[in-house]
Amino acid sequence: MKTEQQPLPRVGITRCSQVGDYVASIQKAGGKPIVLDYDADPHRTIHDIDGLVLTGGADVDPSRYGESRHPATSVDDARDTFEFEIAERALARNLPVLAICRGMQLLNVAAGGDLVQDIPSQLQTPLDHTVDSSPAVVAHKVRIERASLLARIVKNPAQLETCDVNSRHHQSVRTVAPGFSVSATSPDGVIEGIENRDASFCVGVQWHPENFHRTGEFDSLFESFVDACRQR
Numbered sequence: 138m139k140t141e142q143q144p145l146p147r148v149g150i151t152r153c154s155q156v157g158d159y160v161a162s163i164q165k166a167g168g169k170p171i172v173l174d175y176d177a178d179p180h181r182t183i184h185d186i187d188g189l190v191l192t193g194g195a196d197v198d199p200s201r202y203g204e205s206r207h208p209a210t211s212v213d214d215a216r217d218t219f220e221f222e223i224a225e226r227a228l229a230r231n232l233p234v235l236a237i238c239r240g241m242q243l244l245n246v247a248a249g250g251d252l253v254q255d256i257p258s259q260l261q262t263p264l265d266h267t268v269d270s271s272p273a274v275v276a277h278k279v280r281i282e283r284a285s286l287l288a289r290i291v292k293n294p295a296q297l298e299t300c301d302v303n304s305r306h307h308q309s310v311r312t313v314a315p316g317f318s319v320s321a322t323s324p325d326g327v328i329e330g331i332e333n334r335d336a337s338f339c340v341g342v343q344w345h346p347e348n349f350h351r352t353g354e355f356d357s358l359f360e361s362f363v364d365a366c367r368q369r
């Protein structure tokens with residue numbers, strides 16, 4: 138005899154060039170992925186999802202945080218317009234948000250923070266944050282803040298508070314948005330994780346956990362997010 142099955146939590150994933158790994162990660166964690174195109178109506182879309190994944194891609198337009206564009210910054214207006222609208226609605230409704238790479242940067246700007254526009258030219262760092270030889274190659278370590286939600290989710294006892302991550306970004310969070318705190322930092326001080334601990338689930342990571350769905354290093358991150366979506 139089978140009990141009645143609960144519908145799977147519906148997870149909106151903003152369209153990006155490598156959306157397949159995000160879809161696979163959400164499916165593996167027990168969610169129903171819904172890929173959101175930039176011409177979707179944000180008013181309607183927000184009612185059709187139980188949580189939002191903000192994905193990787195081009196840079197956020199610096200005019201969003203009152204700066205002119207650095208020569209290395211490249212933007213996508215249609216994408217910014219849709220993603221800011223859907224992100225602001227998700228934040229206002231306390232909908233679970235998992236924000237990855239560009240997604241974390243967009244989340245920080247949407248919530249009132251700003252960004253380093255180009256790490257190589259603006260920060261003195263010996264670390265290479267743009268290692269794109271292979272999606273899941275480890276680029277550097279991050280130190281996870283002991284008191285963070287992220288630490289409770291992804292802490293690997295074998296690595297104590299540090300964790301190996303991939304890295305394909307030339308921008309990073311500079312001023313953390315009000316209400317948010319830093320949850321992860323690379324050895325050179327670049328902010329690699331932010332979260333709002335007062336929210337239902339609002340976590341940003343600068344690396345790409347979705348590239349590890351075959352090997353499972355960050356399964357618990359997607360599972361915790363989908364669990365939060367299920368509570369809606």
Ligand code: MN
Pocket residue numbers: 266277303304305306323327329343
């Ligand atoms: Mn990095």
